[in-house]
Amino acid sequence: MNVVTQSPLNAEPSWEDFREPITPHFFNRNHYEFPLIADELQVCGRVFSLEQLRNLPVLRHEVTLECAGNGRLFMDPLPPGTAWGWRGVSNAAWTGVPLPELLKLAPPPEGTVELVFQGGDVEYARSLPLQDCYDPALLVAYSMNDEPLQVAHGGPLRLIVPRYYAMASVKWLTEIRPTSTPFEGYYQVEDYQFKPVSGPARPVSTMLTRAMIVSPQDEESVSGAVIVRGWAWSGFAPVSSVRVVVDGSEIPVELAEDRGPFAWRGFSARVELAKGEHEAYAISRDARGNEQPMQAEWNSQGYENNSVRRVRFTVS
Numbered sequence: 001m002n003v004v005t006q007s008p009l010n011a012e013p014s015w016e017d018f019r020e021p022i023t024p025h026f027f028n029r030n031h032y033e034f035p036l037i038a039d040e041l042q043v044c045g046r047v048f049s050l051e052q053l054r055n056l057p058v059l060r061h062e063v064t065l066e067c068a069g070n071g072r073l074f075m076d077p078l079p080p081g082t083a084w085g086w087r088g089v090s091n092a093a094w095t096g097v098p099l100p101e102l103l104k105l106a107p108p109p110e111g112t113v114e115l116v117f118q119g120g121d122v123e124y125a126r127s128l129p130l131q132d133c134y135d136p137a138l139l140v141a142y143s144m145n146d147e148p149l150q151v152a153h154g155g156p157l158r159l160i161v162p163r164y165y166a167m168a169s170v171k172w173l174t175e176i177r178p179t180s181t182p183f184e185g186y187y188q189v190e191d192y193q194f195k196p197v198s199g200p201a202r203p204v205s206t207m208l209t210r211a212m213i214v215s216p217q218d219e220e221s222v223s224g225a226v227i228v229r230g231w232a233w234s235g236f237a238p239v240s241s242v243r244v245v246v247d248g249s250e251i252p253v254e255l256a257e258d259r260g261p262f263a264w265r266g267f268s269a270r271v272e273l274a275k276g277e278h279e280a281y282a283i284s285r286d287a288r289g290n291e292q293p294m295q296a297e298w299n300s301q302g303y304e305n306n307s308v309r310r311v312r313f314t315v316s
Helices: 015-019 050-054 099-105 130-134
Strands: 002-005 010-012 040-043 046-049 059-066 089-098 114-119 125-129 139-144 158-160 173-179 210-215 226-233 239-246 249-251 265-271 276-286 311-315
Touching: 015 210, 015 226, 040 050, 040 099, 046 050, 046 099, 050 139, 059 139, 059 226, 089 099, 099 130, 099 139, 114 130, 125 130, 210 239, 226 239, 226 276, 239 265, 249 265
Parallel strands: 040 173
Antiparallel strands: 002 010, 040 046, 059 089, 089 139, 114 125, 114 173, 139 158, 210 226, 210 276, 226 265, 239 249, 239 276, 276 311
């Protein structure tokens, strides 16, 4: 892991970790130190033990989570905030209770407009509109990669919100409470806002489409035929295509198996190159026509940088 900040812990996987579809060392994003953990969850006034949650209907799916500040380090000028490189993203298999199943047992009262998800780490809380909370893809997860969810990644209970940047997937979940007015917590209305140079601010929400080359890497020396490999994802729709460009020429790309609607998708492209220095980049496009830009829009908090990343390597 590449430690970005030690206290609180923020860390990126190594490039080697991205060779597998399930990231061996999931990225860490924290605003505070790890909290004392609780083994129960309060939902609209009703308390569920961890054992009770494990006996409710279960769902397992792979979900790619990306830090909203991924790539901040490469914005110019550099915005304030944690200086994430390109590796603030990971993919894991999450198992837990679909949120709508919990809301059947503990229904929100009449007049509820949002549900607030309270984390155990000091004051971190986020909300979602009530209608969005009935999406069966939303999980209260207690397992990660078929093992009990560890404290380092939000255990014993974590909200998993597919398609959204990871700030919505509240860790160390202790309470789900209804509110009859829009929630105005700090991490809802102050932080995680996209503030452009001109124009109004807007909340950060759905992950933008991105392709990330994981092999070869910058300044790597390779021999023989070069196979460009990577992962592509989008919160808006499944990835429909990836373009790989080497030394200005586009080369044929093969998409790997579809791992599900919320997981990234692998891609690879094989090319014969002469000895010497070369440059490659990849561009993702999703099924709704969203395409990764060469240069993302700068914003004062450094969010949503899905700019194309160029990789320079040598063939020996």
